[in-house]
Amino acid sequence: MARIPASYLTNRMITLVLTVLIAATLIWIIPRLSGLDPASAALGRMAAGGGSVANADQILAQLRETFGLDQPLLVQYLLYIKNTLTLDFGLSTASFPTPVSAMIANALPWTIGLMLISLVVTFIIGNLLGALMVWEHTPRLWKAAIPVAMVFTSVPPILSGLLLMYVFSTQLRWFPLSGPYGLNVEPGWTIDFAGSVLYHGFLPALSIVVVTFGFWALGMRGLMITVQGEDYTTLAKAKGLRPRYILYRYMIRNAILPQITAFALKIGMLVAGQVLVERIFAYPGMGKLLYDAILTQDYPVIQGVSFVIILMTALAVFLVDLIYPFIDPRIRHGG
Amino acid sequence: MTEPNAAAPETAAPDATGLSKRQVRRMKRFDNPWRNPKLIWGVGLLLGIIALGLLGRIFWDTDMVFTGSGLPRQAPVGIENMRGQVGSWAHPLGTDVTGKDILALLIVGAPNSLYVGVLASLIGMSIGIFLGFSAGFIGGRIDDVIRVGSDVMITIPPLLILVVFQAAYGDISLTIMAILIACFVWQSPTRLIRAQVLSMRESGYVQMARLSGASTGHIMFREMLPNLVPYLFGSFIANVTTSIVTAVGLEVLGLGPQRVPTLGRVIYDAINSGALIQNLWWWWGVPTLLLAVMFIGLLLINLGLDEVSNPRLRRL
């Protein structure tokens, strides 16, 4: 039935490919610009950080091979791009010889799970509250309460994470301090385990939600005010439609469109915030992995994690872009 | 629908009776958007932080940012720490585990965070204005390149690239950090200005200016730019927020400047030394609160500016 116009699709594909390529290139170029031999530099930092290094020779050889240091620069670069695109980031220097990709594979589900829940919940709550701030039939109490709740919304999630953790974990002890699930449950497809995961994931997710919903609420408020002034909203009212129906089918339905575009653009920022939250809650996702890698100067892991997160972001943006034409008929019909 | 409203003043002489004083005051505010309480409060909060930095340097000994300036783990004034010691005026906001004075850290650190934010945002805005005008004005290939470029760069989380950078280079200064962050905050102003320039380019007054023999420079800077001011301000403030968030993020990961006190660095030290478990809440709590004040101030300014550039957001 509905077809996505080819030009739209190519455009988005180009953006996706360019994003991934540029990110990969930046990650490759930055250490090279520092003008040091990346392999021995990395090893040097490891030694400085952790004292003596076991398997130093092996690690050095592995690094030289990964970086392809005996090859010309261009070949090194192409080799790197090829490896990166096949998700081969070499071996971790800190927990040698574990492949970086295996470490990422362990951490990724946690991050994706947390991200999906927090992003989606934030988006829904934020937009709904923003819409209610404008809707003329919103109860008075709500209209007064929403702006007050917004006070926290400009704060980065790391700060809210700290506060929530302090209040609910260390003081009230309602929620666990860290970890993805309780020590007493066995991982598996059981209700106990799922409950434990949700219980442990609640605070990290909440700390993202409380501070980011306001961004959506504010944007939605502006869009809703515009939509409220549109002729079609006036006509909807003149048609004697029920207020709630107008709110959902006419106002939110139209106001949400730019928000979805903004969602795609904001994913990058939100993911970065989440990385920090994971680090505070010791949640075993990509953020934690990244943080540990920074502490141990594990350069291949830093590169790999950064690239995978950027790749995820780019894919998420692409996915939103793919869904968008199905929500806005004007794109679908090349309008 | 809006016609009666817009044309109302021409219709008949207004009648000043029948309105309460409060209504009149709200409407005056509607007419002069720059005088809105959000803007004033926001600016006030930021000025408070700047004042803390300036006055603090005069009235407080900032050398106490160094290790061992006082006894470790002291609580703020009037509060007992875990060892039952009551905080004293020597360290009104307490000390950390190495005896650094928290107040001194804030006095030095808070303006640093603001400095990074403002500098990064200024650079980002300059790039954005340049690229946005180029894309909107010249169009064609250049526009395509700039448009796709900003689309691509906007999806890359700056934090991660900066993590890679820091990990490769080690310690950096505040200014270098600001410049690095600036590389990732030019995209939204570029997009915003490009869109505005594109729509303004077709506007009547720009055509009139062209008819008047105006140079491209005149059209860009004398005709278009003044009308972009509220948008530029808004974008600037939003970017200051983004930049500070990114900077604090780096600092909390321990990747910020190592030798200069920053708010993020204080929090990093606190988390790393187990301040949460040891209940040294003032160590991380006070800088967190200060950052929150900073962000709320920026948010209020942004909300106020939104009302300036979009009259529909103003409510009677």
Added chain:
Amino acid sequence: MTILDLKNVSIDFPTSAGVVHAVTNVSLSVGKGRRVGFIGESGSGKTTTALSAMRMLASPGFVAGGEIHLNSLPQSNLLKLGAEEMRRVRLSKISYIPQGAMNSLNPVMRVENQIWDGIVAHEGGVPQDELRRRSDAALASVGLDPKVVAPLYPHELSGGMKQRVCIAIGVCLNPDLIIADEPTSALDVITQRHVMQTLRDVQAKIGAGLILIGHDMGLMAQSVDEIAVLKKGELVEFGPVRQIIETPEHPYTKELISSVPQVGGASFLDPAPAAPARGDAADNGQPLLELRAVSKRYGSVTALHPMSFTLDGEVPKIISIVGQSGSGKSTMGSLMLGFNDPSSGAVLFKGRDINRQSADEALSFRKEVQAVFQDPYACFNPFYRVNHALKFPFERFGLSRNAAHTREAMEEACRAVGLAPETVLGRYPHQLSGGQRQRLIVARALMLSPKLLIADEPVSMVDASLRATILKNIHDLKDRHGISIIYITHDLATAYHVSDYVMVLHKGHVVEAGPPREVIGDPRHAYTQLLISSIPWPDLDRDWGSSDDARAALDRLEQLEGRPETILRGDIPGFTLSQG
């Protein structure tokens, strides 16, 4: 039997300067099945009055006094209904056809869904096939093919189709009263006639009362039974259409009627001065403006097919380019101003190609060729006082000797267009009315004393009573100041009066050209004839045709595709035209 009674209705809008009485003490009735026109200029309260019957006033307006009765309700006072009761009245008893048909349909909903949701909101669960049957019937009643149109999204419809969908929505529940708020203001005359005829037909069929809001006395004369004239929120005259048009009593009504220019009617211009100002021929004997086989394509769309003309400018002339939207007339304007490069051919000013000029030549070209645009609201930079628009070019072109001289020139130009300098200069654009702004733009052109003025729809966004004045101002530029003018317009009646030569453009081709008395007074080309017969005249004895005629006319228009022949109706000295 009346369906709607307004009794002493007053409507107030609180503003920062105090309460504005938008409508004061208006009383009138709409009879069952009757059509009543509300006419007035912007700010007259006509829309506000009509919307008060729907209880849909824009915030913060409110009905400050009076009663509004809808007599088909058991409890007829609309102002006493609760919110839910009022909701049920809308569409089922009183329906509203909005002004901005372009944006009145929900862009993410199919046309049929937008009819269904109205039905469902008032009748509850109606089976799907019943819904479809009724939406199809409603669409068919406004002359749209339900099979094609029903599943489309609004952006896939033309302006006229959107407006007819809005009418279909408005009549689908057989209301007792229809309020149509300038339903054709954004449409071409040909489409306007079709839409108005459709509206009249369906209204007559369901026997509803109709309130038609508008500012065009001609359209009113052709469409309604009674006219209510509003001025500054007061009802100044109300009566049967014939009485209002033929024997108006209030001076304001007379003014509204006389401000409609008519083809063949008395000219609203002053008789030409005995010794008209001379233009000057270019020093090198070249014509003032020459188009050499100029064409313009946007991608695969040809906006303008190759055409050539020469305007020698020795005796100033007004050349009108007449056409509907999409005819290529505005493209011609921007080509002549050098805002656009032609796809082929060349535009020459005094023998120089305007797209191949040095910086100095470009500046002198700008000095000698000026323009007046359609939208007087957009022409002033909101950041500056209006003086900026006059002062800047005056100084830029080196016309100013000193600040006092500039000031003097500005004041003189203002007086020449009938503006008191002290009331307009030094103010910000938003403090001035549209008419004042447009006259300032004319004053600006006068100050710079160009050789050529491109006037692109200069009066289409100005209130009717001011149109004549502004056209007079523009005409004076030719007569008194020797400026040649290219007048671009969709309005044949004004073109008839002001111009020396008329070109009718259709889809980028000139279809008919010649002196206005021939081309407009006695059109030969089918398209010109169609345009002229579609104009609504404030003349009750002139038949505007039925909606079948209108549809047939639209069909004829479709057949004019391809390359139409050009009918040349005679020449005037100093101007030659050739297609190709």
